[in-house]
Amino acid sequence: MIRVGLIGAGFIGRNHFNQYEKLGARARVVALCDLEPDRRAGDWSKVGGNVADTQGTKRDLGNIRQYADWKELLADPEVDMVDLCIPTYLHAEMAIAALKAGKHVLCEKPMALTVEDCDRMLEAARDAKGKFMVAQVIRFWPECVYLRNCITDQRYGALKALHLRRQASTPDYSWRSWILDPRNSGGALLDLHVHDVDWAIQLVGMPQAITAQGYQRTGGGIDRVTALWHCGPDRVVQLEGYWDMPAGFGFNMGFTAVFEKAAIVFDLASGKPLTVFRNGAAPETPKIEGEDGYYAEIEYFLSCAEKNENPQISTPQESRNAVAVALAEKQSILTGQTVRL
Ligand SMILES: NC(=O)c1ccc[n+]([C@@H]2O[C@H](COP(=O)([O-])OP(=O)(O)OC[C@H]3O[C@@H](n4cnc5c(N)ncnc54)[C@H](O)[C@@H]3O)[C@@H](O)[C@H]2O)c1
Incomplete structure (x- = not known):
């Protein structure tokens, strides 16, 4: 106990x-x-x-x-x-x-x-x-674990393109609104988007360089980021995270992963299950095993x-690297330059 x-x-x-x-x-x-x-x-x-x-x-x-x-x-x-x-x-x-x-x-x-x-x-x-x-709850989220397994065991061939997205209304619920002050939360970049930065590190490793666009809103924090990760010639990796949506939008997380022989799509807010698309076959919705990520x-x-x-599934060093990569994205946004890592 x-x-x-x-x-x-x-x-x-x-x-x-x-x-x-x-x-x-x-x-x-x-x-x-x-x-x-x-x-x-x-x-x-x-x-x-x-x-x-x-x-x-x-x-x-x-x-x-x-x-x-x-x-x-x-x-x-x-x-x-x-x-x-x-x-x-x-x-x-x-x-x-x-x-x-x-x-x-x-x-x-x-x-x-x-x-x-x-x-x-x-x-x-x-x-x-x-x-x-x-x-890093996303590393334990059942649909995310499924995707990681597909990448690792290459059941659909090599991963060619990855698009991770995390999208939300501006959070209005935190204690004394601490989350809206980027000095306290790091803005959407470090509070929301860092989930996908950390997960992408697990899925494709550290990027060689980053080109990102975004903007600052509430209190000067980065509230929207779209980042292209340079991960070698045969792979396109794109991450987007934002919390600048109007109040009624709520929250969505999702991903699209394109492999040599299939594409996998998941969007939580759509209410649809994770779906695998293959040429010449009907879309499949595999049974996703596992407990709630938390x-x-x-x-x-x-x-x-x-x-x-x-812990091996998520190491403190990787969590540290996620913060470093997210801050490199910020540097790219603020300078308009590609940042090498
Ligand atoms: N993994 C996830 O999906 C996820 C989701 C939400 C938040 N978070 C993270 O969890 C952390 C907390 O976020 P939250 O949304 O629960 O915030 P919150 O504002 O809802 O709650 C924070 C709580 O901390 C308490 N608190 C503040 N200062 C304290 C102190 N000095 N001593 C004791 N208690 C104190 C507040 O009274 C409040 O109850 C953040 O780092 C956030 O990024 C993670």
């Missing part, structure tokens, strides 16, 4: 809490920290987000210890693992302190706002007793902690 201290009971903290409830005897949330008294007491009626919570908005937290100060939670000897679901500007400080306190640390994405902070986190993780992973990422990290193994 891994005893979990959850810091941040907002949109994603509430989601993670639900996953621990599903994990039964493997893990239990024993401590919860949030600055807001109602949130740390289990009243989540003011928590917003772009995905509804099916478990209701008020919870009886029973014997879960409640902390207003995250340093007190870190000092709790009955906490084995810390799950960081706090705004991004707090990731580096809290993750480093939690690793130094000997805890296992699962930290929400993006790893941090700067490469320097990511490097400090990597250094803390190298010397730590506990395991460390950034919660459940799967947490379950995987717990299994690493249980086995005393460093």
